Each structure stands twice: as C-alpha cells, then as structure tokens.
Amino acid sequence: MSTDTRFWHPFADMAAVRGAEIVITKGEGAHVWDEDGTRYFDGTASLWCVNAGHGRREIRDAVAAQMDELATYQCFAAFSNRPADALAERLAGYAEDVVEDPRIFFGLGGGDAIETAGKLARRYFAATGQPERVHLIGRGQGYHGTHGLGTSLGGIAPNKEGMGTEDKHTSQVPWDSLEALEAEIERVGAEHVAGVLAEPVIGAGGVHRVPPGYLQGLQELCRRHGILFIADCVIAAFGRLGTWWGVDRFDLRPDMITFAKGVTSGYLPLGGVVISGRVAEPFFTRGGLMFRHGQTYSGHPTACAAALANLDILEREDLLGRGRAMEDDITDAFAPLAGAELVGQIRTGVGALGAVAFAPEALAAHPDLPVRTFAHAKARGVLVRPLGDGVAISPPLVAEREEILEAGRAIGEAIAAVAEDLGSTAAAPAS
Numbered sequence: 205m206s207t208d209t210r211f212w213h214p215f216a217d218m219a220a221v222r223g224a225e226i227v228i229t230k231g232e233g234a235h236v237w238d239e240d241g242t243r244y245f246d247g248t249a250s251l252w253c254v255n256a257g258h259g260r261r262e263i264r265d266a267v268a269a270q271m272d273e274l275a276t277y278q279c280f281a282a283f284s285n286r287p288a289d290a291l292a293e294r295l296a297g298y299a300e301d302v303v304e305d306p307r308i309f310f311g312l313g314g315g316d317a318i319e320t321a322g323k324l325a326r327r328y329f330a331a332t333g334q335p336e337r338v339h340l341i342g343r344g345q346g347y348h349g350t351h352g353l354g355t356s357l358g359g360i361a362p363n364k365e366g367m368g369t370e371d372k373h374t375s376q377v378p379w380d381s382l383e384a385l386e387a388e389i390e391r392v393g394a395e396h397v398a399g400v401l402a403e404p405v406i407g408a409g410g411v412h413r414v415p416p417g418y419l420q421g422l423q424e425l426c427r428r429h430g431i432l433f434i435a436d437c438v439i440a441a442f443g444r445l446g447t448w449w450g451v452d453r454f455d456l457r458p459d460m461i462t463f464a465k466g467v468t469s470g471y472l473p474l475g476g477v478v479i480s481g482r483v484a485e486p487f488f489t490r491g492g493l494m495f496r497h498g499q500t501y502s503g504h505p506t507a508c509a510a511a512l513a514n515l516d517i518l519e520r521e522d523l524l525g526r527g528r529a530m531e532d533d534i535t536d537a538f539a540p541l542a543g544a545e546l547v548g549q550i551r552t553g554v555g556a557l558g559a560v561a562f563a564p565e566a567l568a569a570h571p572d573l574p575v576r577t578f579a580h581a582k583a584r585g586v587l588v589r590p591l592g593d594g595v596a597i598s599p600p601l602v603a604e605r606e607e608i609l610e611a612g613r614a615i616g617e618a619i620a621a622v623a624e625d626l627g628s629t630a631a632a633p634a635s
C-alpha cells in the first residue's frame with residue numbers, strides 16, 4: 205500500500221487518507237479486489253452505479269470497437285455520431301410513457317445533468333415570455349452533485365460550508381412536507397419559480413423513502429403553478445428502483461429526468477437529461493433560439509457505445525426485475541438489525557438500496573459511527589457507504605440474494621464490533 209499520494213480524492217479527509225488509500229485493482233460481478241488481493245462484496249456498486257456488475261466483457265468490447273472506429277468527436281452545433289443518436293433514440297423509447305415526446309441532452313455525469321436541467325428550466329421560461337421564473341427549489345437531505353447549481357440546491361449542509369455564495373435564486377424545503385413546499389412557492393411567488401427538483405428516493409442524504417402520495421402531490425403543485433417538475437433519477441434510474449427511470453414506479457410524469465450512473469453502469473462517464481417535448485419545442489422549432497450550454501464531451505461516442513452495451517445487458521438479463529426483487533433481499537438482510545445496539549432506524553423497502561441509521565443519541569456521542577462501521581464491515585469483506593447518520597448499501601443488480609443476506613450479517617457484526625470498541629460509552633449523551 206502506498207505511503208502517500210498526490211491524488212486528491214473527492215469527498216476525502218486527505219489527512220487520514222494519506223498513506224491509507226484503498227487501491228482497488230479488479231472487479232468481477234458483485235465483487236472487487238484490492239491490490240493485496242483481498243476480495244470485497246461491493247455493497248455500494250461503486251456509488252449506486254455498477255448496476256450490470258463488474259467485469260463485463262461485452263461493454264469492454266463495445267468500447268474497444270467504437271474506439272477503433274471513432275474514439276471521440278464533439279457534438280456542438282450540427283455534429284453527431286451514431287452511438288449518440290442511437291442512445292438518444294433508445295432512451296427516448298424507454299421514456300415515452302413517462303415524459304411526453306422526450307428529447308435527450310447528454311453530459312458527463314449527474315452534476316452536469318443537474319446543471320443542464322436547472323439552466324434549461326430558466327432558459328425555457330426566458331424563451332417563452334416568463335423571464336422572471338428563475339427560482340429553483342430543492343429539498344433538505346437532497347443531493348444533486350457538486351456543480352454550482354447542485355451545490356446550491358442540495359440539502360446536506362456540510363457540502364455547502366465555506367464554498368462562497370450560493371445561487372441566490374435557489375432554496376430548500378423539508379424533504380417530506382408538501383405544506384412546506386406550498387408555503388415556499390407562495391413565499392417566492394409562483395410566478396418566479398422555474399422548477400422543483402426531487403429525488404424519488406433520497407439517496408446520499410440518508411436513503412429516505414418519501415411519505416405515500418408525496419411525489420404525486422409535488423407533481424400536482426408544480427402543475428397547478430406552471431412550475432417544471434425535475435426528477436433527479438441519477439440513482440433511481442436503470443433498475444435501482446426496479447424500473448427504467450425510478451419515477452415510473454410512482455406513476456409520475458415529470459417535465460425533465462436527470463440520469464447518469466446506471467446508464468453505463470459507470471463503465472464510462474455519462475449522464476444527461478430527458479426533456480419533455482413541451483420544454484424542447486421552442487428550441488427545436490424557433491430558428492435562432494439556442495440553448496447555449498453543453499460540454500466538450502456531450503454525446504461522446506465511446507461513452508454512448510458503453511451505454512448501449514450496458515442497456516443490452518440490463519434488458520437481456522432482466523436486471524430491472526432483479527432490482528425489484530432485491531428490494532426484498534435488502535429488507536430481509538437488514539431486518540435482524542432492528543433494535544440492535546446503536547441502531548436507530550432501518551431504511552429499506554423501496555428499490556435495491558437500504559440504510560442502517562444510528563440512534564441519534566449514539567451518533568451525537570460518536571459522530572464517527574458510520575466511518576467506524578465502514579472499517580469493521582470492510583474487515584469482514586463488505587464495502588458499505590458511510591452516510592451522515594448511518595451506512596448504506598446499493599449492490600450491483602447481479603448480486604445474489606444469499607450474498608446480500610451475508611452482507612447484512614457482516615454489517616450486523618460490524619456494528620456489534622463498533623459497540624464493543626466503544627464499550628459502555630456508546631450511547632452516552634454528548635458532553
């Protein structure tokens with residue numbers, strides 16, 4: 205293991221990481237290996253991402269074939285390439301029952317997608333005679349990446365600290381209250397609000413399942429006030445909630461859907477936005493009206509080829525169906541942890557993701573419980589994601605039920621080991 209690094213890791217306490225990097229060298233199915241040869245169950249699917257599992261030759265072959273033909277070319281103005289066209293067509297096909305007459309805008313990942321959706325919402329209203337509609341509303345505990353708009357719209361406070369002024373036309377409401385959303389729309393003035401952003405299941409903010417009817421109510425509020433509903437499905441899509449988009453599971457009809465991660469199972473960076481025909485219409489019909497936005501790599505042919513091969517796998521192996529079934533596996537794996545020492549809440553039951561949250565008083569006394577649990581679970585061969593108040597899993601959709609139950613047992617042992625480390629101080633109130 206290296207003793208130091210010049211690689212500044214994202215979201216990392218580099219003082220602690222220096223000399224303690226976990227160098228992953230190989231992946232196969234639901235497992236990865238580190239450079240010492242230790243095998244881990246990839247409980248996080250590399251940040252809710254590797255839905256098709258690691259080591260898929262088919263994606264590698266598609267990437268190699270595309271690189272042999274045309275590795276890269278930009279798509280500004282009239283330029284295109286076959287994989288980008290084919291992927292847009294295919295995604296539009298998956299989306300046509302969810303978003304009316306969809307168009308697809310590509311970027312590199314989830315943060316790009318959020319930036320695109322937020323700017324497009326504003327640009328759309330500016331182009332259609334309501335330029336005062338610029339305000340965007342996010343939710344507490346929401347996570348929308350770390351670009352400019354995503355940072356402002358996100359609801360995890362530490363992610364904004366010391367980052368300068370937030371976009372002044374953004375605000376957050378509690379993640380589970382329609383009354384609060386309605387009050388915020390009233391406070392800002394509906395005629396000033398361009399969009400509301402919502403994850404169908406809050407992911408990085410702690411794996412929170414919304415109250416029944418909440419998302420329909422949010423959509424209804426948006427409709428009533430002429431506000432665009434932007435569903436952030438960066439985690440939820442491509443099988444994580446057992447459907448193509450995640451929102452379709454709740455029978456929603458958003459104006460835009462942001463996606464990334466599972467579209468390529470993370471094999472190459474790609475994300476984007478599904479945009480309703482209504483929002484796209486002025487840009488597709490009015491000569492001279494341009495959405496002056498995009499990246500050098502928007503529509504990158506090799507990334508799009510990886511996505512197409514990945515989608516073939518999701519379809520052929522019915523990994524959407526597996527995502528649905530995995531919901532029960534994760535619920536069963538975590539059920540025995542309810543009531544365990546240190547544990548406060550089990551959050552499962554909607555999609556192939558779940559979290560064990562620590563009891564608030566234990567967490568107040570020991571804010572490092574998630575990180576300690578991560579270390580003990582890792583020592584037992586399971587990688588979990590430490591979140592603000594707990595640890596989460598979101599395994600590759602190829603993981604077997606028995607592997608998930610085994611991961612649940614390992615996490616239970618890890619939490620017990622943390623409790624033992626802390627001894628009788630574990631649940632003591634913070635002094």
Ligand SMILES: Cc1ncc(COP(=O)(O)O)c(C=O)c1O
Nearest residue numbers: 313314315347348349436438439
């Ligand atoms: C819901 C959601 N939106 C946006 C993002 C940002 O995606 P990226 O890290 O690809 O920029 C994430 C990342 O986890 C996410 O979970």
